[in-house]
Amino acid sequence: MGLTNPGDGETRFVADDKVTTDLQRWLPDFDLIVGTEEEFHIAGGSTDTLAALRAVREVSEATLVCKLGPMGCVVFEGAIHDRIEDGVLVKGVQVEVLNVLGAGDAFMSGLLRGWLRGEPWQTSAAYANACGALVVSRHGCAPAMPTEDELFDYLDRRDEVPRPDIDQRLNHLHRVTTRVPAQWPEVLGLAFDHRRQLTDMAREEYADSARLPKLKKLLVSAAEEGAKLGGITTPAILVDDVLGQEALNQASGKGWWIGRPVELPGSRPLRFQHGDDLGACLRNWPREQIIKCLVFYHPDDEISLRLEQEERLRQLYQAACAYGLELLIEVIPPSSMPGDDTTLPRSLQRLYNLGIRPDWWKLPTMSDAAWQAVGETIEREDTYCRGVVLLGLDAPMDDMKRGFDEAAKHPCCKGFTVGRTLFASASRDWLAGRIDDAALVARVAKIMPS
Template identity: 50%
Template sequence: MAEQQLDLITIGRSCIDLYGEQIGGRLEDMGSFAKYIGGSPTNTAVGAARLGLRSGVLTRVGADHFGRFIREQLAREQVDTRGVLDDPERLTALVFLGIRDPDTFPLIFYRENCADMALQASDVDAGFVGAAGAVLINGTHLSRDNVFEASVRACEIARAHGGKVVFDIDYRPVLWGLTAKDMGENRFVASDAVTARLQRVLPLCDLIVGTEEEVHILGGSTDTITALRAIRAQSDALLVCKRGPLGCVAFPDAIPDRLDQGVVGQGFSVDVFNVLGAGDAFMAGFLRGWLRNEPLATSCSYANACGAIVVSRHGCSPAMPTWEELQQFLASKNPPFRLRDDAALEQTHWATTRTGDWPRLTVLAMDHRSQFEALCEKTGADPARIPAFKALALKAVDRLAQGDTGFGVLLDGRFGMRGLEAAADYPYWIGRPIELPGSCPLEFESSADVATELASWPRNHVVKCLAFYHPDDAADLRERQERQLLRLQDAARKTGHELLAEIIASRNGEVDDMTASRAIQRLYDLGMKPDWWKLEPSDSVQAWRNIEATIERNDPHCRGVVLLGLSAPEDELISSFQAAAAVPVVKGFAVGRTIFADAAERWLSGAIDDDAAIDDLARRFRVLVDAWHAAKITHGATA
């Protein structure tokens, strides 16, 4: 038996889900679509990975932008992509989906000669499949001879190496050519030919999962008990029948006379927002228990809970819960019927599904706007030259970082757009400001509707917002700014952007060891939970310990804190690093004028060229980076 490298490999559909963002209308009336990875086995692989299983996918994708997105997103989800194969002859499949009402979910499959349906037996690597604890095959992929053969080949390899075989019936009549192409939501059309084809894999299976309609097609009868008995006659597998809000019933042995005589897993009463993807979540939850040898009742509970969580959300794969989220849901005494209104659960989902990790982060901040306009006035330079200088920031960061993802840039969309565009091809953290420079009370730049503005930003741009905010501000000023910050957080969550809240209190009042922590606590009390904080430097270790305690008490999932520079001289800033580096919650810095002020002035005045400016920026940036790493090492951290 090969050493088990993965718990699960799912085989079959891997596509792009394009989900209509307007709810309650016809697919014809949808105006915009959200893009997710999709396909039942791919969704299950993501769900399993989020629950702590080591999962992988065996499929084909087009050698196109969407195929690359699938591979990149799976990697971000910690799903093994060794089995994701490029098909240069075919495009990645697409599915358009909508949410009309609790019972109507129109969808159109664009799967004509698509990449994943070209999977063949020779694509099945025995070493990859044989080292998995289980393989999952999918009913849709049994509709074509080549993918049927590939699925059977994977099952045979798994069994030969001691692995288990899971069969997700996953019946879509339209993909068997049994309905018109606009009837993708239809879940059942009787077909003896389909039944015969699906039953050919029954002797290979250890676990078979399906809805009652799917059990009907597999068993060849619209009477559920009769169908289950027909399946049992050809397979000793554990049979699990999904029953929507009623939960599920499992049959490890003979089929009784009534469904409720099996092992019943009670469902959860939640508002159904979107049924699409719930079955894939159910499968992921069940496998989290079954593959870890949990009691059957526990596996059913995991499965039903995962399904309940996903039916309450938009999308399939992005809605899959994490292990921490699942445990939180199961421990909840009285979850709201409209589960997506559970703020605590939604926060856990957001925080535990973010991708990327920054144990350290050093950022060249060149998002300044008014300061660059002032430099142009001082040097007599044309402000139209500012974008060209800002584009040098990324080059300076790359010269120093050489691909190290612990580095980043902060650039604005007004003058720094060329740098932001170029940054898409680099692995660095990207921040982008939303505030109107110098505004207090806080105002937003560009669109009056901040959500509309953020909807135009790439998802990997972290929204940075500076607020001149002191906990002792006058009530009317404080409340006005807080409304803006809460509005921004809501917009960022809905558009899928992380948020960095930059708080500068010193402009509005005296600062002591409690000022920053009091400001943060006030915002936490109002429901703010930004992904990052950007805070003023301080020489007080106690001030930083107060900040850290406040963050840990209110949001243990917070990414952390980065220091701002406030245009401090280099030696003063480096001196302040010692106090900040003493607390783990501070990950690094995002400093600008201390690094770029001299080079910008000389470049704008024509005293130095691009290469000299890049050299100067990289050199000054390196001084601060080295100083920060040295300060962290002093306190026992690794550089």
């Protein structure tokens, strides 16, 4: 309103009779009026809060909600009496304030959530106070706004959480309940993030490895065509940025499910393709791309190896959270070690125990007992996990289909991302010059299961 100089937004109150008069002409039109004490001072023309509220009441029958900062807020539906406590006084929650930007918007969103549902003012104001507290306890404005699940969790534990910004449970809830899209009903995808295997294939066929980026672009087209043939509305792919950067560019921006690997192929202990500076690697990734990391892991690994792999996965998970990216962890038990129906469930449980909660798991085919145990582990540890996708491991098609049939019985399995079983034969023929681009696309699209 021009009462302060630009950049002087910290000044919360400047008396001005004209502003008060102008505001009071509009106040009768409202059913709900919400403001800080200073805002009511302006609207009511007095620095005495009760006197200002009475002045507003003289021109408006609206419900008045006066925000009292960390003390909470007070609601008046009728007359303004002699004490602030005569209204519906709802105490605030105590948090360490890191940033006040967005606190008013957050307060209003919580209040409206209750008011528009006809909930009591005590409940609506509790929502409002909690939303405001969560936002001021974080750095940021709109990105810090709580979701409903997060709000209710905080309300249940508010006295135990003076620092919401460092509460792992709240941070996890904020992360997983703001994902876009909110749900992925199923993932039926083509995986061609292979680097070493395709380079070997090109060498075996005496083909120029410089053709591999084009091969990956053709496989993007095959995935799209296969999805159309199978009636799949959202194609899914796994593709790397070493040989497949052009393929990634081709698929991006279409709303597809896109996984992008970060591991150095075949590394054990785990190493990252582009080095240990995960921030430099991930900071420019599009939000739609999912970090995929394959780890050859066994819960009975030699202790120093196991701890090293776990620390790298923990670093990756923290980086994924910091950059707002989804994470898929692919776990393959090393073939050199004995395994049974407990191997994969124990692997997942160990990583959960370390606070690693990926959005997705990618796992090999399992027995019914192992699937049951995996599903129970995910349900117990993170009900917000998007689910498991199956990997193919270059298995024969009949074996792969039997694995699909077993997995389909378990709700935690959301689909598959299969690679060489689907594209290896056609890719060899294309690299060797036995088929052209169109034939490659058609062959791979035709055999994609749906």
